[in-house]
Structure formats: structure tokens, C-alpha cells
Amino acid sequence: MTRPAPRRTVLAAALAAVAATAAAPATRAAAAPRAAGRPGDAEAADRGAPAPGTPADSAPVDYTGWTSYTDWRCGERGGTRPVPGVRPGLVIDRPSGSLDYTDPHTGTTSTWDSATWTSPVHTLRHPASELISSWNARTPAGTWLQVELLGTYTDGTATPAYVMGRWASGDGDIKRTSVDDQTDGKSSIWTDTFSIDDAAAGPLLASYRLRATLYRKPGSRLTPTLWRLGAMASTIPDRFTVPASVPGAGAGIELPVPRYSQNIHKGQYPEYDNGGEAWCSPTSSEMVIEYWGRKPSAADLAWVNPAFADPQVDHAARFTYDNQYQGCGNWPFNAAYAATYRDLQGVITRLHSLNDVERLIRAGIPVITSQSFLATELDGAGYGTSGHLMCIAGFTAEGDVVANDPASSSDDAVRNVYKRAQFETIWLRTKRYNASGNVSSGTGGVCYLYWPAHPSPGQRRALAAVGIR
Incomplete structure (x- = not known):
């Protein structure tokens, strides 16, 4: 029996965004940004009331992360040790096992010492149909890590130990990879997303643990350091449209986010x-x-070839690349890449509306969103896509979205203003009609959030308002 097309297919990382031709549409906004806030300037005052027209439990999202010294002490340790300090982490103490790993992308077999940490059981307030894990870590050369999901269904049975990613910040020891063909007939892993095969029939995910395995070369004293391990579990109802939110806390605020075009790197x-x-x-x-x-x-x-403009974009592509997916659009790999930079954190979650984004923008935190749409569904874009990421840098005074859209002809053309209601629909919906008139999937509000390891009080409040601690 053929599996239904998963929502995860929208992660095609803008393969259809190639339709964004070299000439930027004349309707794209070219105005210079307003006076912009800086990280930490705004102390968001709101406490996270539900978005208008969106009951808190109509599309439940549950992000849970382990990141403190107490968190690392509470888990089940197999050769790992929590490390206190300004940024608590988890390291290898004494290896508890070993692995002969044959890299599927090189054919090379190597032996690795290993140690594990398994989180406490997290029971979901609402059974979930999907889960996406994410992590922040440092992996020196000669080390890497693996993250697994150990779930329990609402019928009391257990999921397999699903591999959510094999990851290293570099690419000299293993090839960074997701793992295909994981299923038990009730659920499946689609690149980086756990998904119930038939959410209407069930069973759903009731609880889970995450297991991190840290690897290093035998005899070495090197170790990965894991700073954050978490997952976003959700049950987003099937929907082609969403109620339009009313502009709020973020109206008129635009953050000074640098602008980079992906299109100028074509062929690199x-x-x-x-x-x-x-x-x-x-x-x-x-x-x-x-x-x-x-x-x-x-x-x-x-x-990077010194003739290439913006070489840091080429660098980011190389070090987010998933060798199994054969793309740079693996969501957790992008968050993990961001966290390789000094004192940055990154998570993957879902938000309920643009009001959630406004809270974050007001606190100085940009939001990267994932969406898919026809050219006719987003005025001014000039292209359609089966999956595309862009950064919300702010909002106009009227509440429309100021987006740094990388599918642009040049860095100067990256800033765009998109209609609020149109943008909210293409980002939050889970179902859409594609160019052939058939039903395709949408991301249901998936986003990347990156922020400092030590956020300001206002940033901390804004993150807590959208479920991130």
C-alpha cells in the first residue's frame, strides 16, 4: 500500500522557488527599512494571551527542551556527565559502549566509543500526530552525535527507537544524515519529522523520551558537548485557511536583519x-x-571560491547539508548549525499566528518561517513554491509582513512586504491546492527560532509566551 504523501514533502527547500526568475517583480517593496530595534532593546510586556480567534487547544503545540544542569542530572546517564557553568552541558565521562558504524554515504566503517543520555518521560497534554526534535551541540573533529525518539502511543504500545538525525558540525568524520525507511505501520519518520500514518484512525503519540548518543574515536578524550535537546510535538488540524489575526505588538517594528539572496549562488x-x-x-x-x-x-x-559573493551562504549550505535528504532544508540541522556559533541557541517549533511572531519581533527576535504557495497566493512574490523558507524581519505600521525573502534576484531585492492575511494562510495551513489542482500539504506554522544563550528578560518573556524555555 502506498503511504499518503506526508506534510514533510513541503521541505523541498524551494526546488520550485527556482521559478523566482532573475528579475525581481516590480511590485516588490524597495523602500529602506524604518529605524530598527536591536536585540534586547524592547522588553515585551504581553504575557502570551492566545491569538484572537485561536483557542489555546485548537491546534496544540508542545515544545519541551532539556538544557539546564538540573535537566542533565535528571536524565538517565550511560557514561555521560553533566557539566555546570554559564552554559550547562552534557559530555562523555566514561564510554559505556562502542559502535562499528558504516557510513552509508562513503562506505567507510569506523569504530566509535559511545555514551548516552536519555531524557525523563515527557507526557503530552494533548496526544500528538507529529514531532520534530532539535538540538544544540559542539562536536569537535573526531566526534559526532545521534538523537533518537522513544515514544509511547495512546494505545499503550511503544514506537521503535526512531533515529531523528546523525549529526556533526563538520563533515570530515561522518556525513551528516537523516535516516529513511523507518516505520512500524503506525508512524513513520519523514526526513526529520515523526508522523502518525493515519491521524484520524490513530493511535497518536502520548509520551516520549529523547535519547542522545555521543560518539568519539576510541582512546580519545575528546567529547561532544550537548547544550540543548528538545522536541516540538503537535496536532494541527487539517485546514486550507486560517482566521486572519489582528495586527498587534509588532506593528511598525522592523529589525536590522542582513539581507542575502540565494539566487545569486545559482550553480555554486x-x-x-x-x-x-x-x-x-x-x-x-x-x-x-x-x-x-x-x-x-x-x-x-x-x-569557498574567493570570486563568489557572500561566501558565508555557501558555507551555511555545506554545513546544513543532509546527505540522505540531499538538501540543505533539514529543519533541525539548520537549528543545530546556528547553535555552533558562540552562545547561540536554535529550536524548531510551530507558532499559532502572526501575533506570536509579533511578540518575538517586539523583543528583537526574528523568525524564519516555512511555507508553500502558488504565485497567485502571495502578491508580489512573483513565484510559486512547494516549500520555501524566509525570514520575518518585522511588520509595517498596518501589520503587513516585512520578509527577507532569499528567493530574490540580488541582496538589495531581498526585503519584501507581503499582505498579512495572505502570508498567514500560506504559512499556517496544512492543506493547499497545487498548480495541478490536487491537494498538497502545508507546514502548519513551522518556524526556526534563534536567540542568545543568555537572552534579555524581555526576550525570555517573549519566548516563554510561545512555549520556549
Whole structure:
């Protein structure tokens, strides 16, 4: 029996965004941004009331993360040790096992010492149909990590130990990869997303643990350091449209997010998903990383052809690339890449409306959103896409979305203003009609959030208002 097309297919990382031709549409906004806020300037006052017309439990989202010294002590440790300090983490103490790992992308077999940490059981307030994990870590050369989901269904049975990713910040030891063909007939892993096969029939996900396995070369004293491990579980109802939110806290605020075009990288390093035409995700990630004052060093960029503009975008593409998915649009790999920069955190979650985005913008936190749409569904875009990432940098005084859209002809053309109601629909819906008139999937509000390891009080409140602690 053929599996139904998963929502995860929208992660095609703007393969259809190639239709964004080299000439930017004349309707795109070209005005210079307003006086912009800086990270930490605004102390968001709201406490996270539900968005208008959106009951809190109509589309439940539950992000849970383990990141404090107490968190690491509470988990089940198999050879790992919590490390206190300004940024608590988890490291290998004494390896508790070993693995002969044959890299499926190189055919090379190597032996690795390993140690594990398994989270406490997290029981969901609402059974979930999907889950996306994310993590923040440092993996020196000679180390890597694996994240697994250990779930329990509402019928009391257990999921397999699903691999959610095998990851290293570099690419010299293993090839960073998701794992295909994981299913038990009730649920499946689609690249980076756990999904119930038939959410209407069930069973759904009732609870879960996350297990991190840290690896290093035998005899080495090197270790990965894991700073954050978490997951977003959700049950988003099937919907083609969403109620339009009323402009609120973010109206008239625009953040000074750098602007980078993916399209100017077309043809560069085609081994990373056909070059820049599919690099919306790493390009968006790089914009926000640099907004927070971080960027690759000159030594980091030495491998990039010096004739290429914005070499940091090429760098981001290489180091977010998923060798199984054969693309740079693996959501957790992008968040993990952001967190390789000094004192940055990154998570994948879902938001309920643009009011949630406004809370974050008001606190100085840009939001990277994932959406798919026909050219006729987003005025001024000039293209259609089966999956595309862009960065919300702010809102006009009228509440329309100011987006740094990487599917643009040049860096100067990246800033665009999109109609609020149109943008909210293409981002939050789970169902849509494609160019052939058939039903396709939407992301249901997926976004990337990157922020400092030590946020300001206002940023902390804004993150808590959208379920991130």
C-alpha cells in the first residue's frame, strides 16, 4: 500500500522557488527599512494571551527542551556527565559502549566509543500526530552525535527507537544524515519529522523520551558537548485557511536583519543540493545568525571560491547539508548549525499566528518561517513554491509582513512586504491546492527560532509566551 504523501514533502527547500526568475517583480517593496530595534532593546510586556480567534487547544503545540544542569542530572546517564557553568552541558565521562558504524554515504566503517543520555518521560497534554526534535551541540573533529525518539502511543504500545538525525558540525568524520525507511505501520519518520500514518484512525503519540548518543574515536578524550535537546510535538488540524489575526505588538517594528539572496549562488557547489537555487533554508539561517553578530571566520571560509559573493551562504549550505535528504532544508540541522556559533541557541517549533511572531519581533527576535504557495497566493512574490523558507524581519505600521525573502534576484531585492492575511494562510495551513489542482500539504506554522544563550528578560518573556524555555 502506498503511504499518503506526508506534510514533510513541503521541505523541498524551494526546488520550485527556482521559478523566482532573475528579475525581481516590480511590485516588490524597495523602500529602506524604518529605524530598527536591536536585540534586547524592547522588553515585551504581553504575557502570551492566545491569538484572537485561536483557542489555546485548537491546534496544540508542545515544545519541551532539556538544557539546564538540573535537566542533565535528571536524565538517565550511560557514561555521560553533566557539566555546570554559564552554559550547562552534557559530555562523555566514561564510554559505556562502542559502535562499528558504516557510513552509508562513503562506505567507510569506523569504530566509535559511545555514551548516552536519555531524557525523563515527557507526557503530552494533548496526544500528538507529529514531532520534530532539535538540538544544540559542539562536536569537535573526531566526534559526532545521534538523537533518537522513544515514544509511547495512546494505545499503550511503544514506537521503535526512531533515529531523528546523525549529526556533526563538520563533515570530515561522518556525513551528516537523516535516516529513511523507518516505520512500524503506525508512524513513520519523514526526513526529520515523526508522523502518525493515519491521524484520524490513530493511535497518536502520548509520551516520549529523547535519547542522545555521543560518539568519539576510541582512546580519545575528546567529547561532544550537548547544550540543548528538545522536541516540538503537535496536532494541527487539517485546514486550507486560517482566521486572519489582528495586527498587534509588532506593528511598525522592523529589525536590522542582513539581507542575502540565494539566487545569486545559482550553480555554486552543486554537490550541495544543486547550488544556490535551493538554498533558502541556509540563506535564511545565515541572515539571522549575522543579525545576532556572529558569522564564519576568514579561516572558515577559506574553502569557498574567493570570486563568489557572500561566501558565508555557501558555507551555511555545506554545513546544513543532509546527505540522505540531499538538501540543505533539514529543519533541525539548520537549528543545530546556528547553535555552533558562540552562545547561540536554535529550536524548531510551530507558532499559532502572526501575533506570536509579533511578540518575538517586539523583543528583537526574528523568525524564519516555512511555507508553500502558488504565485497567485502571495502578491508580489512573483513565484510559486512547494516549500520555501524566509525570514520575518518585522511588520509595517498596518501589520503587513516585512520578509527577507532569499528567493530574490540580488541582496538589495531581498526585503519584501507581503499582505498579512495572505502570508498567514500560506504559512499556517496544512492543506493547499497545487498548480495541478490536487491537494498538497502545508507546514502548519513551522518556524526556526534563534536567540542568545543568555537572552534579555524581555526576550525570555517573549519566548516563554510561545512555549520556549
